[in-house]
Amino acid sequence: MTDGYVTADGRQIGPVVMEMKNITLRFGGVEAIKDISFDIRQGEIRAIIGPNGAGKSSMLNVISGFYVPQEGEVWYKGAPRPSMKPYEVAQQGIARTFQNIALFEGMSVLDNVMTGRLTNMKTGMFWQSIWKGKAEREETANREVAEKIIDFLEIQAIRKTPVSRLSYGLKKRVELARALAAEPSILLLDEPMAGMNVEEKEDMSRFILDVNDEFGTTIALIEHDMGVVMDLSDRVVVMDYGKKIGDGTPSEVRNNQDVIDAYLGVAHD
Numbered sequence: 001m002t003d004g005y006v007t008a009d010g011r012q013i014g015p016v017v018m019e020m021k022n023i024t025l026r027f028g029g030v031e032a033i034k035d036i037s038f039d040i041r042q043g044e045i046r047a048i049i050g051p052n053g054a055g056k057s058s059m060l061n062v063i064s065g066f067y068v069p070q071e072g073e074v075w076y077k078g079a080p081r082p083s084m085k086p087y088e089v090a091q092q093g094i095a096r097t098f099q100n101i102a103l104f105e106g107m108s109v110l111d112n113v114m115t116g117r118l119t120n121m122k123t124g125m126f127w128q129s130i131w132k133g134k135a136e137r138e139e140t141a142n143r144e145v146a147e148k149i150i151d152f153l154e155i156q157a158i159r160k161t162p163v164s165r166l167s168y169g170l171k172k173r174v175e176l177a178r179a180l181a182a183e184p185s186i187l188l189l190d191e192p193m194a195g196m197n198v199e200e201k202e203d204m205s206r207f208i209l210d211v212n213d214e215f216g217t218t219i220a221l222i223e224h225d226m227g228v229v230m231d232l233s234d235r236v237v238v239m240d241y242g243k244k245i246g247d248g249t250p251s252e253v254r255n256n257q258d259v260i261d262a263y264l265g266v267a268h269d
């Protein structure tokens with residue numbers, strides 16, 4: 001179990017790559033996360049779900065390094081991660097999307113996806129100005145990665161279209177493309193299906209599964225609609241009022257009485 005396992009449907013799950021250890025996060029008097037621990041395994045699709053205000057976004061922001069918890073530690077690849085800036089976390093191979101789409105609306109799809117390569121660029125502005133050949137080679141390589149991802153997510157037809165002209169569902173797909181352009185080992189998705197119609201949700205689910213399958217990307221996503229993540233996820237953490245109330249496979253979580261109560265809105269004491 002420590003090195004990994006194979007799921008009932010034949011998916012290969014690797015060893016633990018990230019661990020939340022007794023995380024507590026406060027905003028003044030509000031405890032958004034209360035002593036939560038869980039792990040994320042290599043290659044799995046790990047969901048964090050919970051009703052509104054449960055603390056999911058706060059948890060994603062802890063994973064992405066945006067918030068530093070008052071208590072507890074985030075372990076990454078077997079060692080405690082020192083507090084670091086979000087761009088340093090990104091350089092460690094962790095990319096994310098946002099709940100409210102954060103694209104450059106006036107720029108084309110391709111240019112937006114190219115911005116996802118920025119954390120991977122080795123050649124700085126100085127070298128770009130005096131060492132044109134190296135910068136050009138890097139630009140070509142980055143372009144190849146961006147085009148490959150655009151093909152993979154089936155957005156070739158709109159690669160030159162300004163993002164402002166796209167439907168909501170396509171914008172979400174472009175955001176996914178931009179995050180993938182960083183070639184992350186862990187991809188964090190913030191409510192990837194929020195605001196989508198049924199067809200867009202199905203498309204997004206398929207792309208998330210394909211990304212995981214094709215690139216081996218570990219995926220952690222947060223979502224408040226329990227239904228959409230159950231088919232998709234290998235394991236699910238359930239949060240409610242800042243606490244972890246469930247953690248396991250979708251069927252374990254679905255049969256957990258605390259989870260059923262939280263989703264049915266049973267009063268808490």
Ligand SMILES: Nc1ncnc2c1ncn2[C@@H]1O[C@H](COP(=O)(O)OP(=O)(O)OP(=O)(O)O)[C@@H](O)[C@H]1O
Nearest residue numbers: 027030032050051052053054055056057058059224
């Ligand atoms: N920056 C902040 N300052 C103060 N309180 C905050 C802040 N961010 C979150 N909170 C509080 O922490 C709690 C958890 O919020 P959080 O946004 O993490 O929940 P959530 O599960 O993501 O909710 P939703 O599904 O509505 O997005 C809430 O009580 C919220 O009001």
